[in-house]
Structure formats: structure tokens, C-alpha cells
Amino acid sequence: MLANKKEIFIKNRENWKITIFELPESDIFGKKFVAECIKEPDLLKTAWFCQNQGEAYSRACNLVDEFEIQQERLRIFMEHYAVIKDLYLMIIYLSNGDKHNHYLNNNREKSKENFTSVSCCNGFDFEIINGLVAEGLLELSTTKKSMTMKKKGMKAAREVLQKTNIDGVNRLLEQREYHEEYINYKSQLDIMEEQEEEE
Template sequence: MNKKNFEAFTNLSALKKNAIQVCGQEFIDSLTKKGLYAKDSQFWTEVNKELNIPDDAYESKQAREKAERERQLLEKKAKEQAEEERLLANKKEIRIENRKGWKIVVFELSESDTFGKKFIAQSTKKPNLEKITGFSNTKGDAYSQACSFVDQFEIQQENLRIFQEHYAVMKPLYLMIIYLSSGDNHNKYLNNNNNRDKSKENFTGVSFWNGFEFKIIDTLVAEGLLEISERKTTLTMNKKGMKLARDILKKLILME
């Protein structure tokens, strides 16, 4: 760290010749007489003291450089945003389409951006969904970007809808199976009596560490309700098993 503090404060590499440059030959010779050389950390400690270099010079420089980078980045983003707003202020509609409940409007700018692009598209869907594409070279590219966003968004929404419907059915089943297949957990440090006290005061929940009991799985396989692959990597419920599962669900009023 002493070398880094020297370099941060002086903007010079931590070399003996540079130490001589800023401290003088006489001072460096005095360190050499003491057996301190540029390879030693103590050498740079003495040099830093001579120059009154703070112990946090390196950290301070790093913080200043980071702050400056962040300032420049914010300034760059502000300029880019201002330029984009200026270009968009003079746009005109050249194409309007409807797609999957979305309204897609393609605009042409009055002038191109720095990359020669002058088309953009906006996708909106009531009540409050909106997406603006990046600048494009052609109106077709802008429209394609908007369509791609709409299609991907709707696919994600459909997948979410399917999952939620599936989860609504599976949630109670998983909870029942886990609850019935689990063992009680107790806090052994509460009401401890040789770790044998399992009262409601120290009950913390149930554990489901080992998954389904293999004995039950084997029995279901033996009854012809489940089928397991030769390498035991895939477990399949056959039609007989599915019929029985449906009958159970109907009794629980989970299926019609």
C-alpha cells in the first residue's frame, strides 16, 4: 500500500529514481545507509513521510476517479437523452397497425441520428403498457422490432397464465403430499431434556428432506400405477394410475 500511496500522490511509478527526483539524492542516500532499499516497504514508508503523503492517498484517488467516471457517464446519458428527445419531438406517423391487442405506430424522424437512422416504432396496449423501439434504418425494421416485442411479451404472458392455472391445481396437492410425507421438527435448544422433549412449545415445523418414500414408489410400481425406466431416471404415471388420481381429485372436489 505504501507504494500505491506514493504513486497515487506523485503520479510516478514506485521506483528509486523517481523517489530521488521528488525527495532528493541526499535523503535517499540516508535511507540506503540505514539498509532500506526501494524493494522494502519501510523505504516507501519513509519516503511518504518525507513528502507528507496521506495514508489513504491511494483510496482517495480511486474514489475521485470513480466519482469522475460516474459523472462523465451521467453527463453522457443526459446528452444522449436530450438528443433523443429532440429527434422525437419532430416525428410523424407513417404506419399504424394492430397486433394481438396492441397498437403499433411507426414514426419517421425529421432527421437521422448520428448513425443515420430515422425510424422508430411505438407499441401501446390499454390501460398502461407502452414500449418504444430503438432507432432503425428503415420503417420495416422499426415495425419488425415492435412486432417482436409484442410477440415475446404475449408469449411470456401466456406462459405465466398457464403456470398460474397449473400452480392453482398443484399447490394444494404438493402441500398435502409434503405435509403427510414429512416428520416433525423440534428446536432442541428449547425446553431441552436430553433432546427428548417434543412439546408444542418447541415445535418448529415439518421436514421434507428425502422426497417420496421409495417403498411407496415401489409399491405403486408393483400395483401397476407407475412405471419406472430401466436406469431409474424417469418415473411415469400410466393410464391406470392417472384414472385413480383423477378419482381421488374428484373426491377432493379439485376436478369435475
């Protein structure tokens, strides 16, 4: 049936070519229109068995748009992951302790011979978080399950990131350039808090 399909029209959408076909026979619901969406070099999406040409084209556009949205989400995720992955690795590595096998060769001393890994807890080291809170870089919620980073913490984080040599960091900082405006702006409340700290 698909081999004998008849081409009705072709339209371009972004970098996609959408072709609407009419099949020689309809399905049990009377639907006999199909749309093929092709993006070079080898992407193919198909909208199957539609009632009419308009429905086939509309479903094809939805397929194409949804695919492009997913690709954009993936691109953004990969950009962030490329930076965050290294940061997480550094934080986990630096904030946790060495793990040793105390029973290896009956040796209870910590040594390179019985070293097994760097231990990793589910969450950050509580003392480090407390230190950041004490410095005013973070605020913990009352349940201590979530954290808020305000101006002082954001400024410190951006300064650390600017000093790193990780691919993609500059792009992420540029995307959040508006944070600089937020950090440097002083509201009446900020001025009052500064005056209280000075007293």
C-alpha cells in the same frame, strides 16, 4: 429528437396499436425510424432506431407477439400452479415427519412445546414411491431418477383429483380429457397382459 418525431402510419394488431414514427435525425448508423406499441390501459413497447418503416413495423410486431406469447405462458403456468401448489403442499405435509427441538428446555420428549416444523426431503418418500410401484401405479427408471405413470396410475390420479375441492382442477382435467380415451383403450398388448395376470 423524440419530441419532434413525425407520425408515418398507425396499424392495429390484435389489441395493440402500432405507430411508426420518423425521427428528425438519424443515429450514427443512419437509422431514424421508431415504432411504439400501445395496449390499453398502460402497456408500452418501443422498437428503437430502425432502417426503414417496414423494419420498424416488423420489429414492433415481433415485440408484440413475443410479449403475448410470454403472457400466455405465464397464464398457463399460473393455472397449473394454482392446482399443483395445493397438491404439492398436501403431499409434502402428509409424506414427511414432524421435527422437534430436542434441546429446548432440556426436554428430549416430543411435545407441542418443542415442535418446530414438518421436515421436507428433496424428493418423495422412497417407501411411498415403492408402494405406488408395487400397486402398478408408477414405474421407476433403472436409475430411479425418473418415474412413468401409465394407464392404471393415470386413472387413479384422475379419480383422486375429481374428488378434491380445489379451484381449477376441473379445468385441468378437461384440458386432459383425451387421457380418458387413452386410459379406456385396450391394445393387443393390454389384453395379453391382462390374460397373464389372470393366469
